[in-house]
Amino acid sequence: MMPERSDDQEWAARAAAGDQQAFRAIYRAHIRPVYWIAYGVLGSAADAEDIAQETFVVAWRKLPGLQLAGTSLLPWLATICRFQAANRLRLLQRDRAHTADAVGETVADVVNVEDQVISAELAERIAEEVGSLSELDRAVFRLCAVEGYAYRAAADELGVSHAAVRNRLSRVRTHLRGAVKEVRDA
The missing domain is CATH 1.10.1740.10 (RNA polymerase sigma factor, region 2, helix turn helix motif)
Structure with missing residues (x-):
């Protein structure tokens, strides 16, 4: 998690x-x-x-x-x-x-120091956004995006369907892309 x-x-x-x-x-x-x-x-x-x-x-x-x-x-x-x-x-x-x-x-x-500052802001924003997710969404994100689990393995680990993992991860990624875009556009 x-x-x-x-x-x-x-x-x-x-x-x-x-x-x-x-x-x-x-x-x-x-x-x-x-x-x-x-x-x-x-x-x-x-x-x-x-x-x-x-x-x-x-x-x-x-x-x-x-x-x-x-x-x-x-x-x-x-x-x-x-x-x-x-x-x-x-x-x-x-x-x-x-x-x-x-x-x-x-x-x-x-x-480039500016790039470093943006990267630090971006990392902080991503951490905040991940922290605001539901427990299940955080678990799906951790297993698939961080630890590299396949959807099926993550579904088995979490006791949910393959489709639930796929759909939740898609929504989380879309959500995080929006946060990243906000930081880059700021």
Whole structure:
């Protein structure tokens, strides 16, 4: 199930106090979106996996000082991820600059701050919208969109029909697209 707003806050407080189970819950809840953010910046599955892991290592170290101002940890994790990915891009650029066969290749050495702010706003808005869904819709979204379940497997897990999962996920995606459009148009 997608984390409830209070789940992130509770998990963060427990993890900050050293509770590894709580941190595992944070990891399980947010690893997929963090991975996709890294992949979007880097365009490489291997680098995205590394950066996603590094994001959670940094988060573990920073949790004791975190003042969770929002409802979700995702915008905070997304920011850490983007900075880690930008550092990786700079490292790749340096490495390629020192490689003789890198003639003509370019890697951006800056990350657009405006894009980062929009991405953080977007992640927060998506987290808010997902949090406002019914329990069943959140479960369908988590299983199909986050964890990659097939409709039939999600239906079996939730005890509903295949059509119910398909229709609910379609409505949730349409709803989220509207929220994304609002943030981008703002």
